[in-house]
Amino acid sequence: MEVTAYGAALDVTGSCYLINTGSNRLLVDCGMFQGSKRIERKNYIPRSIDPHNIDAVILTHGHLDHCGRLPLLVKAGYTKPIFMTEATADIAELILKDSAHIQEEETARDNQHRALFDMPPLQPLYTSEDVAKTCQLFYPIAYNHWKEVAPGLKFQLVEAGHILGSACVEMVVNQYGSKRHLVFSGDLGQWDVPIVRDPATITSADTIFMESTYGDREHDSYDLTLKEFEDLITDAIEKEMKIIIPTFAVARAQQILYQLARMIRTKVIKSIPIYLDSPMAIAATKIQSKHLKDMDDEAKGLEQSGQLAKDLSCLKLCQTSDESKSLNFVTQPCVILAGAGMCNAGRIMHHLLNNLENPKALVIIVGFQARGSVGRLLVEGAPEVKIFGETVHVHATIKNLQGFSAHGDQNDLLRWLKPMIKNKPRIFLTHGETNAISELAFKIEKEFEFKAEIPRYGETIQI
Ligand SMILES: [Zn+2]
Structure with missing residues (x-):
């Protein structure tokens, strides 16, 4: 099987993984690229993702950089379920509606300007209607319940402690006589912060894709x-x-x-x-x-x-x-x-x-x-x-004040990773700027004595 990162690879936005087991194809997250105009130009569905050929999408949480390209996927023909926790369904709907509204307003403003120069009008990336169609595919599921997507392919959502409803994805693929246990961290929170629960302890995995947003930093307590x-x-x-x-x-x-x-x-x-x-x-x-x-x-x-x-x-x-x-x-x-x-x-x-x-x-x-x-x-x-x-x-x-972050710092990331280390999993660091990723990779090597890997955008990894 193979996994390709179509976002948040040496970058902090646009989270999106394509998992191809040979029999099935899934996406984990389909987020929006945010920041400069150059970065935002990546907001499309890559040609190598055929929306008609995806069996399911799993959403880790409702932030726009994780769910913001879902309406594009639906616009391009995706009609299957989008799995997520119940709270994420509500948060993602709120955030996507707001995103469509902003894009509609911005495009209308740009088009007023373009009309002065007889330039053809632009279309927003997606509209409120596209978002409504996307939300119809939302399929909320409970935490800690295995869900079978296809024969030999199941996943569960466990607490990530980042924002309400946020989850890490544990996925077990048992096809073609080999078994793989993958973990996608989504965004991870801090321990002992009110309202959200602490990140769940995951004790085994053979392949881990983990975020590195603050991989180079320690928060104020x-x-x-x-x-x-x-x-x-x-x-x-x-x-x-x-x-x-x-x-x-x-x-x-x-x-x-x-x-x-x-x-x-x-x-x-x-x-x-x-x-x-x-x-x-x-x-x-x-x-x-x-x-x-x-x-x-x-x-x-x-x-x-x-x-x-x-x-x-x-x-x-x-x-x-x-x-x-x-x-x-x-x-x-x-x-x-x-x-x-x-x-x-x-x-x-x-x-x-x-x-x-x-x-x-x-x-x-x-x-x-x-x-x-x-x-x-x-x-x-x-x-x-x-x-x-x-x-x-x-x-x-x-x-x-710096310490209110919804993201864990370097210590939190290592604390989350530690219980999974005994099986010597392959670790792929994503969702971080170059410095943060390199620093976290250095720390992982120092602490656990093996090398983490750093995928690039569009790079396909054989698992
Ligand atoms: Zn987030």
């Missing part, structure tokens, strides 16, 4: 990050500041709300207005409450008893843009959570425009900021930034 977060919020409330937190809608917004709730519950802070200014984060928070059984015990208990809702009685949801704009006139101390998390689009841009010049504003950056984003400039201490073409002088306090 989660507890240390929490302490810093607590100190910042307490201090800002004392000084009657407006606290602005750019946040990703899925997972990060819920983590931050969870921590604010804890601080209110334990009386570290008094109850102040908290505004969740993001329709997508509001939807993601509702999805989380729907999937209690996939949360860790503490979060489940707090949700079930109604304690979390009680702690967050000061939470106000801003669905409409008028509700969002009304926050400009709030003068008392408050917390505003808004997207996009990287400060490159969305309602957060208006809050930054209105508050960066205010010395009584605190901006807490809690996520990765891509090069070129306003968030990155703020983290790097820029004295002024451009927002909607306007130069804005930064008088607000800017703080950056």
